[in-house]
Amino acid sequence: KQEVTQIPAALSVPEGENLVLNCSFTDSAIYNLQWFRQDPGKGLTSLLLIQSSQREQTSGRLNASLDKSSGRSTLYIAASQPGDSATYLCAVSTGANSKLTFGKGITLSVRP
Amino acid sequence: DAMVIQNPRYQVTQFGKPVTLSCSQTLNHNVMYWYQQKSSQAPKLLFHYYDKDFNNEADTPDNFQSRRPNTSFCFLDIRSPGLGDAAMYLCATSGAGTAREKLFFGSGTQLSVL
Numbered sequence: 432k433q434e435v436t437q438i439p440a441a442l443s444v445p446e447g448e449n450l451v452l453n454c455s456f457t458d459s460a461i462y463n464l465q466w467f468r469q470d471p472g473k474g475l476t477s478l479l480l481i482q483s484s485q486r487e488q489t490s491g492r493l494n495a496s497l498d499k500s501s502g503r504s505t506l507y508i509a510a511s512q513p514g515d516s517a518t519y520l521c522a523v524s525t526g527a528n529s530k531l532t533f534g535k536g537i538t539l540s541v542r543p
Numbered sequence: 544d545a546m547v548i549q550n551p552r553y554q555v556t557q558f559g560k561p562v563t564l565s566c567s568q569t570l571n572h573n574v575m576y577w578y579q580q581k582s583s584q585a586p587k588l589l590f591h592y593y594d595k596d597f598n599n600e601a602d603t604p605d606n607f608q609s610r611r612p613n614t615s616f617c618f619l620d621i622r623s624p625g626l627g628d629a630a631m632y633l634c635a636t637s638g639a640g641t642a643r644e645k646l647f648f649g650s651g652t653q654l655s656v657l
Contacts, residue, residue, distance in 0.1 A: 440583075465645065465646070472651075472653060473650055473651060474547075474549070474633055474648045474649050475586070475648040476648070477645055477646065477647065477648070480645045520586075522586075530576075530591065531586075531588070531646060532585075533587075535584060535585045536583075536585070
């Protein structure tokens with residue numbers, strides 16, 4: 432059974448810092464990995480999707496990497512801003528119909 | 544502009560009183576999913592539809608049912624809500640449902656059970 436782990440559960444950084452959020456998964460037989468953002472009490476917004484054949488994806492200040500063989504992904508956030516404060520979840524697709532297995536997320540706080 | 548719409552945004556129900564949550568989509572996607580997310584927990588898949596084909600997760604309680612009358616709408620019915628069913632319920636869609644596709648989520652419905 433696929434398990435997705437995100438450690439630490441919470442992170443606080445000063446504004447302007449570059450940071451890395453980690454995600455690990457137990458079964459390397461994945462189709463893709465997605466990073467989501469969730470604001471308090473809200474739904475999920477997809478940030479980046481990396482197919483299993485890819486190594487990384489970039490969108491603006493965000494860069495996600497994937498090392499499928501070691502079961503790891505990182506989300507790099509450059510020049511963090513207070514508006515980046517949210518919970519970041521990673522999820523992997525391991526079956527038909529795009530079913531996702533999620534981690535619990537990392538709650539990021541960027542201090543002004 | 545919203546593509547996956549969930550109503551209501553907040554729902555309060557009483558212990559044991561049936562409740563229905565709704566989801567609609569303007570993306571014309573084949574697949575619709577319902578996830579349950581409890582506080583500080585990972586979203587957990589309850590079930591999904593591929594067109595009209597219903598797929599239940601093995602550990603989804605019988606108390607949870609779903610209906611998809613057409614491509615655009617999907618409903619989550621909780622027949623007898625218990626206190627443990629208080630959670631955020633998230634609806635999502637994907638296009639053809641292949642394992643490589645991105646999921647699009649709605650804003651969620653926060654369910655409280657009194």
